[in-house]
Amino acid sequence: MSTEPAVRGLDRRAAEQAGRLAVALRTAAPALLGYALVRAVGVGALALWGARRGTSGMGRLSSLWDAYWYQAIAVHGYAGTVPRPGPYGPYEPYAFFPAYPALISAVHRVLPLPPNQAALLVAWAAALAAAWGIYAVGAHLYGHRIGVITAVLWGVTPYAVVESAAYSEQLFTAFAAWSVYAALTRRWVWAGIWCLAAGLTRPTGIALAAALCTAALWEVVRRREGLRAALGALIAPLGFVGFLAWVGTVKGRWDGYFRVQDAWHSHFDLGRSTFYSLRDLFTRADQVWLTDVVVAAVLACSVVLLVVSALQRQPLVLVLFSAAMLVLALGDAAYFNSRARFLLPAFGLLLPVANGLGRLRSRSSLALLLASAALMSAAYGGFVAFVYPDAP
Incomplete structure (x- = not known):
C-alpha cells in the first residue's frame, strides 16, 4: 500500500501549522518589538x-x-557542582530546578558559546517567549492593544533587569503565560503540559499548578470540559512533584528539598518575616536602602492590583495564579529584597494597569508614559546590579 497520501497529509498539516504560527507571530510582532525595545534600553543603561x-x-x-x-x-x-558554605548551612545545587540549566547545557553543547553566553541566550529567548505569551493572554481577554501594552509593561517593572539576566524567571514566566493561555482557550492538556514544564523550572511552579488544577476541576464540576480538564489537572503538578521526589531520593529523606532550602533560610512562615521587614522599614532610625522601599511599594501595589483584578472579573485561573504568587512572595522567609523578583511571573497583575493605559486616546501620551517607565526601570536596574548587587 502506498504511503504517499499519508505523507502528503502530514506535509499539509505541517504547512498549515507553520502558516498559523507565522500569522500569530506577525500579530504579536508589535508586542515583541515593544518589549525588546524597552529591554534594550535597560541593557544599554x-x-x-x-x-x-x-x-x-x-x-x-x-x-x-x-x-x-x-x-x-x-x-x-x-x-x-561543589556546595558553598553559608550562614545557615552549605548552599547546594539541589535548591535549583533543572529546566533552565538543561537548556543552557544544550545550547552550550550545540553552539560555540561559553556557558555564561549560552545562559544569556536562553534567558533572552525565554523572555521573548514570555512576552509573547503575556501578549496572547492580554489580547485574548481584552484585545490586541491591551495585549501589546501588557507585554511592554512587563519589560518596565522595577525589577525588569532580572528579565535580561541569567535567571530562570523568564523561562518560568513563558511556561506560565502559555499555560494560562491554553487554559483560557480550553486546551487543558496543553495547559497541563506547560504547567509541568513550569514546575521543572522554579519552585513557584506549585502556584501555577494549584491555580490550574483548581480552575480545571471547577470546569469538571460544571461539566463543561470533563475528561480533558481532569487530565490537564493530573499533568500540571508532575514537574514540581517529580523534582522534589528526585531530590528526596538523592538526599535519602522525603523532605530533602526543603532541608536544602534551609541553607538559604527559605521557608514559608505565613508572612512573619515580611511583617518584621516592613516594620523595621518604618520604625528603624538607621539607613534605609532604596531597594527596601521599592520592594515594599511593589508588594503594596501588588495587593491592590490583585483586588482590582478580582473586581474586574479576570478568569479564575489567572486570578488564582496571581493570588498564589503573591501569597508565596509575602509568606516566604527568604531575603526581603527577593520578593519583588518572585512576583515577576505574576503578569496578571499588570492587566488592570494595561486596561487603564489602554483608555488613553493619545498615542504620544501612551508612548511618553511607557518610555519614562523604561528609563526609570533601566536606571533602577543599574542600581540593583552595581550599587546593591544582592537585591535580586
Whole structure:
C-alpha cells in the first residue's frame, strides 16, 4: 500500500501549522518589538553603569548570584557542582530546578558559546517567549492593544533587569503565560503540559499548578470540559512533584528539598518575616536602602492590583495564579529584597494597569508614559546590579 497520501497529509498539516504560527507571530510582532525595545534600553543603561565602573554590564548580567548555580549545574551536573558554605548551612545545587540549566547545557553543547553566553541566550529567548505569551493572554481577554501594552509593561517593572539576566524567571514566566493561555482557550492538556514544564523550572511552579488544577476541576464540576480538564489537572503538578521526589531520593529523606532550602533560610512562615521587614522599614532610625522601599511599594501595589483584578472579573485561573504568587512572595522567609523578583511571573497583575493605559486616546501620551517607565526601570536596574548587587 502506498504511503504517499499519508505523507502528503502530514506535509499539509505541517504547512498549515507553520502558516498559523507565522500569522500569530506577525500579530504579536508589535508586542515583541515593544518589549525588546524597552529591554534594550535597560541593557544599554546597564552597559553605561558598567563602563563608569570599569566593568562589563553584560558580564554582570551573567554573574548575578543565582546565575552561578545555573551555569555550574549546566556544566558539571548536580552531583559535580561543589556546595558553598553559608550562614545557615552549605548552599547546594539541589535548591535549583533543572529546566533552565538543561537548556543552557544544550545550547552550550550545540553552539560555540561559553556557558555564561549560552545562559544569556536562553534567558533572552525565554523572555521573548514570555512576552509573547503575556501578549496572547492580554489580547485574548481584552484585545490586541491591551495585549501589546501588557507585554511592554512587563519589560518596565522595577525589577525588569532580572528579565535580561541569567535567571530562570523568564523561562518560568513563558511556561506560565502559555499555560494560562491554553487554559483560557480550553486546551487543558496543553495547559497541563506547560504547567509541568513550569514546575521543572522554579519552585513557584506549585502556584501555577494549584491555580490550574483548581480552575480545571471547577470546569469538571460544571461539566463543561470533563475528561480533558481532569487530565490537564493530573499533568500540571508532575514537574514540581517529580523534582522534589528526585531530590528526596538523592538526599535519602522525603523532605530533602526543603532541608536544602534551609541553607538559604527559605521557608514559608505565613508572612512573619515580611511583617518584621516592613516594620523595621518604618520604625528603624538607621539607613534605609532604596531597594527596601521599592520592594515594599511593589508588594503594596501588588495587593491592590490583585483586588482590582478580582473586581474586574479576570478568569479564575489567572486570578488564582496571581493570588498564589503573591501569597508565596509575602509568606516566604527568604531575603526581603527577593520578593519583588518572585512576583515577576505574576503578569496578571499588570492587566488592570494595561486596561487603564489602554483608555488613553493619545498615542504620544501612551508612548511618553511607557518610555519614562523604561528609563526609570533601566536606571533602577543599574542600581540593583552595581550599587546593591544582592537585591535580586
